[in-house]
Amino acid sequence: MTAPIATSQTILVVGGGISGMTAALEAAECGRDVVLVERSPTLGGRTALLYRYFPKMCHPTCGLEINLRRLKANRRVRVLTMTEVAGITGRRGDYQATLKIRPRYVNETCTACGDCSAAVSAEIPNPYNYGLDKIKAAHLPHVMAYPQRYLLDPSIIGTADADQAKAACKVGAIDLEMQEETVQLAVGAVLWATGWRPYDAAKIQPYGYGRFPNVITSVEFERLADPSGPTGGKLLRPSDGKEAKNIAFIQCAGSRDENHLRHCSRICCMATLKQTQYVREALGDTAQSTVYYIDIRSIDRLEDFYQMVQRDATVKFVKSKVARIAQADNGDPILHGVDTEGYHRYATAHDLVVLAIGMEPESNAIALPQDVITDSSGFIEGSPDGGMCGAGSASSPLDVNRSVQSATGAALRAIKVIYQTASEEA
Amino acid sequence: MHALRTTGHQTIPAVAARYRNNFLKEVEAHVEDGEWVKMCMQCGVCAGSCPLGAHWEHPPQELFMMIRAGKRAEVLTSDAMWMCTSCYNCVVRCPRKLPITQIMHGIASYAQELGLAPEVQPTRDFSIQFWKNCTKTGRVNEMKLTVGLYFKDGLVAGIKQVMNMLPVALGLMKAGRLNPFELLRGHSPKDQKGIAAMLKRARAIEAQRAPVTH
Numbered sequence: 001m002t003a004p005i006a007t008s009q010t011i012l013v014v015g016g017g018i019s020g021m022t023a024a025l026e027a028a029e030c031g032r033d034v035v036l037v038e039r040s041p042t043l044g045g046r047t048a049l050l051y052r053y054f055p056k057m058c059h060p061t062c063g064l065e066i067n068l069r070r071l072k073a074n075r076r077v078r079v080l081t082m083t084e085v086a087g088i089t090g091r092r093g094d095y096q097a098t099l100k101i102r103p104r105y106v107n108e109t110c111t112a113c114g115d116c117s118a119a120v121s122a123e124i125p126n127p128y129n130y131g132l133d134k135i136k137a138a139h140l141p142h143v144m145a146y147p148q149r150y151l152l153d154p155s156i157i158g159t160a161d162a163d164q165a166k167a168a169c170k171v172g173a174i175d176l177e178m179q180e181e182t183v184q185l186a187v188g189a190v191l192w193a194t195g196w197r198p199y200d201a202a203k204i205q206p207y208g209y210g211r212f213p214n215v216i217t218s219v220e221f222e223r224l225a226d227p228s229g230p231t232g233g234k235l236l237r238p239s240d241g242k243e244a245k246n247i248a249f250i251q252c253a254g255s256r257d258e259n260h261l262r263h264c265s266r267i268c269c270m271a272t273l274k275q276t277q278y279v280r281e282a283l284g285d286t287a288q289s290t291v292y293y294i295d296i297r298s299i300d301r302l303e304d305f306y307q308m309v310q311r312d313a314t315v316k317f318v319k320s321k322v323a324r325i326a327q328a329d330n331g332d333p334i335l336h337g338v339d340t341e342g343y344h345r346y347a348t349a350h351d352l353v354v355l356a357i358g359m360e361p362e363s364n365a366i367a368l369p370q371d372v373i374t375d376s377s378g379f380i381e382g383s384p385d386g387g388m389c390g391a392g393s394a395s396s397p398l399d400v401n402r403s404v405q406s407a408t409g410a411a412l413r414a415i416k417v418i419y420q421t422a423s424e425e426a
Numbered sequence: 427m428h429a430l431r432t433t434g435h436q437t438i439p440a441v442a443a444r445y446r447n448n449f450l451k452e453v454e455a456h457v458e459d460g461e462w463v464k465m466c467m468q469c470g471v472c473a474g475s476c477p478l479g480a481h482w483e484h485p486p487q488e489l490f491m492m493i494r495a496g497k498r499a500e501v502l503t504s505d506a507m508w509m510c511t512s513c514y515n516c517v518v519r520c521p522r523k524l525p526i527t528q529i530m531h532g533i534a535s536y537a538q539e540l541g542l543a544p545e546v547q548p549t550r551d552f553s554i555q556f557w558k559n560c561t562k563t564g565r566v567n568e569m570k571l572t573v574g575l576y577f578k579d580g581l582v583a584g585i586k587q588v589m590n591m592l593p594v595a596l597g598l599m600k601a602g603r604l605n606p607f608e609l610l611r612g613h614s615p616k617d618q619k620g621i622a623a624m625l626k627r628a629r630a631i632e633a634q635r636a637p638v639t640h
């Protein structure tokens with residue numbers, strides 16, 4: 001691959017989720033040159049892994065499709081997938097970024113026919129279903145993937161599977177000799193749109209995630225509800241594949257907790273309210289959802305959605321943070337706690353428990369440039385000189401709507417940096 | 427509590443006075459770690475995690491709410507905080523990191539100070555005996571403390587308890603963990619005077635604390 005041409009007038013956007021795509025497009029549509037860097041093999045980020053999104057319960061495809069169309073129509077955005085930022089030096093208006101591009105082993109001529117996938121036998125845990133099922137080692141990430149190009153997992157390189165994949169490809173798109181590349185880039189402004197990741201549920205010891213199969217996280221539940229997910233959209237519990245009818249949702253799992261994430265993740269109340277409607281959709285009036293909560297935080301107009309769910313007879317609310325979970329012999333998780341409205345002690349069995357897991361900044365796992373300031377939870381504010389700033393859920397726990405607003409604001413700041421740099425140079 | 431409270435020249439009716447968090451303020455001023463009570467967000471984790479479970483009057487969560495609701499008499503005469511076993515289960519799990527165990531003991535000793543603690547309460551009895559025992563010389567005499575506790579309900583009950591615990595006591599003696607001669611004399615620390623002086627000073631500091639007003 002040739003290095004993309006970039007100058008100090010270029011904006012680098014790190015992370016190609018809904019926020020990164022939005023920031024890149026807004027800046028490009030204002031006439032700026034943008035390099036959009038995404039670590040995974042596809043754009044879309046975690047939004048693409050939701051079944052539906054609140055408040056309108058639309059499929060994530062719609063939102064993403066509009067952005068992909070804008071992207072295809074715009075020549076100013078260069079997209080680099082499987083690419084990470086290895087380091088950034090310099091200052092506002094004058095940065096040197098080092099990018100590492102992992103080999104995909106499939107080039108641009110791929111037609112996404114799928115023959116290579118059929119030809120290989122090795123399977124890997126499916127990262128797009130949070131490891132709940134397996135995917136062929138030669139695969140397209142998911143139906144919404146952009147670019148629509150297959151990839152080979154590095155684990156099969158050097159094996160017979162890789163040769164079979166290569167032999168199966170009629171257009172010669174598979175190149176087993178591809179190597180990791182390092183690219184240097186001069187840019188004027190950097191937007192960090194690296195997003196979030198689910199907090200490690202196993203760290204919440206009393207809830208038994210990882211020990212009790214029928215305790216899962218809300219991101220996994222999104223995949224269970226999705227027809228293209230591991231269960232074909234059926235709400236089957238992991239221990240015995242039985243259909244889960246009586247489902248508990250535990251709010252603030254890892255959030256609002258000095259022992260875990262100290263911030264309120266802001267979206268998980270709404271995510272749970274939404275997911276109770278997945279249960280209703282799957283089971284009709286026989287559905288039973290119980291929401292264990294400290295406070296329900298559905299802000300602004302999202303309150304309407306809360307009121308709608310409150311009227312739903314299949315949904316019950318218990319004001320209490322569950323203290324611990326035990327497991328019955330039949331695999332049912334039993335929730336223990338005390339209800340704040342009356343201080344009644346309960347021990348209630350459910351078929352399945354969904355932990356409304358908190359959002360942790362993804363950037364907690366990467367080395368940010370030294371002058372990037374983060375808040376006490378690790379969300380990115382930016383550099384003091386304004387040359388770098390956070391965008392979307394990398395900057396604060398935000399839903400899609402607010403992520404897009406934040407990304408638009410960030411794009412404007414980056415445009416300002418470029419504008420000022422340009423006028424200084426002129 | 428007064429029916430009417432005045433601030434400056436303004437008179438506030440009794441209803442408003444109820445919302446002035448007087449008892450919370452009193453707890454903050456007089457109970458060790460009392461300033462933490464207002465940080466409780468009523469999540470229920472401590473109540474649900476306490477091994478005493480359903481066996482006591484009010485779990486910590488409820489007690490903290492009662493403090494904020496101004497239920498002074500109910501809180502201070504309650505048996506609840508005396509039941510805390512200091513297992514610290516609640517403390518390690520509290521999402522707000524309240525020092526719950528310390529507050530429980532703080533409220534108990536404040537109630538004791540005010541003479542409001544329940545009359546018949548085994549933990550309280552034990553605490554009083556323990557305190558008397560250890561402040562006498564500066565070192566706890568386990569033999570005397572145990573015997574004192576066993577015989578507190580009379581001779582017959584005491585003998586019964588001793589017989590019950592005899593195998594344990596013999597085991598401890600064999601292992602060199604219990605010396606029956608301590609009953610007669612007991613040993614004490616080197617600087618007994620120093621300890622007495624320290625305790626005196628502690629009492630003086632305590633006496634300096636703001637007087638109780640309510």
Ligand SMILES: Cc1cc2nc3c(=O)[nH]c(=O)nc-3n(C[C@H](O)[C@H](O)[C@H](O)COP(=O)(O)OP(=O)(O)OC[C@H]3O[C@@H](n4cnc5c(N)ncnc54)[C@H](O)[C@@H]3O)c2cc1C
Nearest residue numbers: 015017018019039045046053054195196271392393399400
């Ligand atoms: C259970 C659950 C349900 C939800 N449901 C809804 C809903 O119904 N409606 C709604 O509005 N919101 C919902 N959300 C929130 C929604 O997922 C986020 O608002 C959205 O994902 C934010 O998009 P983003 O682009 O900021 O971050 P992300 O989606 O996390 O995208 C970040 C991108 O950056 C990439 N990246 C990360 N690090 C690097 C790096 N170092 N280098 C290069 N690239 C990198 C990632 O691969 C990813 O593609 C839900 C969240 C949860 C947890």
Ligand code: SF4
Nearest residue numbers: 110111113114116169
């Ligand atoms: S790499 Fe070749 S075989 Fe595989 S999907 Fe692309 S075009 Fe088809």
Ligand code: SF4
Nearest residue numbers: 252255265266268269
């Ligand atoms: S949004 Fe709701 S579930 Fe999520 S952390 Fe905030 S209060 Fe808890």
Ligand code: SF4
Nearest residue numbers: 466467469470472520
């Ligand atoms: S666990 Fe902490 S915050 Fe929760 S009710 Fe108990 S004291 Fe309050």
Ligand code: SF4
Nearest residue numbers: 476510511513514516
């Ligand atoms: S320390 Fe006391 S209040 Fe806390 S859980 Fe243990 S017994 Fe209960």
